[in-house]
Amino acid sequence: xxxxxxxxxxxxxxxxxxxxxxxxxxxxxxxxxxxxxxxxxxxxxxxxxxxxxxxxxxxxxxxxxxxxxxxxxxxxxxxxxxxxxxxxxxxxxxxxxxxxxxxxxxxxxxxxxxxxxxxxxxxxxxxxxxxxxxxxxxxxxxxxxxxxxxxxxxxxxxxxxxxxxxxxxxxxxxxxxxxxxxxxxxxxxxxxxxxxxxxxxxxxxxxxxxxxxxxxxxxxxxxxxxxxxxxxxxxxxxxxxxxxxxxxxxxxxxxxxxxxxxxxxxxxxxxxxxxxxxxxxxxxxxxxxx
Numbered sequence: 001x002x003x004x005x006x007x008x009x010x011x012x013x014x015x016x017x018x019x020x021x022x023x024x025x026x027x028x029x030x031x032x033x034x035x036x037x038x039x040x041x042x043x044x045x046x047x048x049x050x051x052x053x054x055x056x057x058x059x060x061x062x063x064x065x066x067x068x069x070x071x072x073x074x075x076x077x078x079x080x081x082x083x084x085x086x087x088x089x090x091x092x093x094x095x096x097x098x099x100x101x102x103x104x105x106x107x108x109x110x111x112x113x114x115x116x117x118x119x120x121x122x123x124x125x126x127x128x129x130x131x132x133x134x135x136x137x138x139x140x141x142x143x144x145x146x147x148x149x150x151x152x153x154x155x156x157x158x159x160x161x162x163x164x165x166x167x168x169x170x171x172x173x174x175x176x177x178x179x180x181x182x183x184x185x186x187x188x189x190x191x192x193x194x195x196x197x198x199x200x201x202x203x204x205x206x207x208x209x210x211x212x213x214x215x216x217x218x219x220x221x222x223x224x225x226x227x228x229x230x231x232x233x234x235x236x237x238x239x240x241x242x243x244x245x246x247x248x249x250x251x252x253x254x255x256x257x258x259x260x261x262x263x264x265x266x267x268x269x270x271x272x273x274x275x276x277x278x279x280x281x282x283x284x285x286x287x288x289x290x
Contacts, residue, residue, distance in 0.1 A: 005265060010252060014261030021260040025088035027230035028077045029258045032242040033057075035099045036106040039136055049246045054105040056247050061113045063251050064091065069258075071115040073153050074193050074222045078240070081233040091258070093117040094224060094242065096157055096195055100130050100137040107147065119147070120157035120195035123182045141186050148187050155193035156180045156220075163198050165207060172211070177218050192221040200225035200239060203274040212238050228266040241266065
């Protein structure tokens with residue numbers, strides 16, 4: 001399957017980023033994984049897949065280890081960015097949703113490589129026995145406690161994984177607050193990180209400020225989003241950008257993403273979101289006067 005994003009990244013953006021991009025060590029790649037399985041989640045194009053085969057995931061982790069990367073948590077990453085610390089060869093590894101295949105097919109490889117990760121849980125899907133939803137099993141609370149004891153970090157991914165823009169203030173507070181509370185009760189540890197479900201509406205400044213105010217009031221300290229790119233001190237610490245990684249990322253593509261070759265895609269992403277947001281806003285305004 002032809003991939004314009006791959007061609008543009010490897011042949012154009014990556015070479016330019018190595019010469020003209022920001023100094024290495026001032027950006028932190030936050031890798032966004034979902035499922036370590038053969039399930040082809042997502043749309044047909046490789047960009048949208050959220051699965052990584054166990055053998056491919058193993059290759060990716062071992063390549064990272066061989067290249068000298070170290071995995072740090074979100075709080076350490078943000079503190080380092082704020083302080084201007086040299087964060088060369090530092091990465092953050094995250095997993096959204098809480099699929100059980102992390103426990104069965106991902107954790108052992110990470111442990112062998114000396115890596116940790118943060119898993120963001122949609123808490124309605126985490127039960128005392130594996131919940132099976134759309135053909136995929138989710139972690140149990142026993143799994144979560146065991147992984148936490150092994151050094152895996154956990155954060156909130158809401159309760160029901162909704163599109164937060166479609167909810168009212170009380171519902172948003174419930175999704176963010178209740179999920180945090182449930183994880184804290186099960187781990188007896190503070191939960192201060194959050195991952196926004198679905199595409200992050202960075203173009204809607206009023207909504208993002210509203211959401212950030214909620215996060216602060218509920219005790220969150222840092223968060224991640226689906227904004228494309230590597231994190232820098234200029235980003236909002238509650239909605240840090242990430243780099244999606246899946247089954248299609250070989251060593252060349254992964255290397256390019258880690259060193260800025262994929263950051264260019266944020267601009268067409270933002271333009272597309274902004275156009276859609278403006279059209280939606282105008283349509284809503286026109287209905288008011290009909």
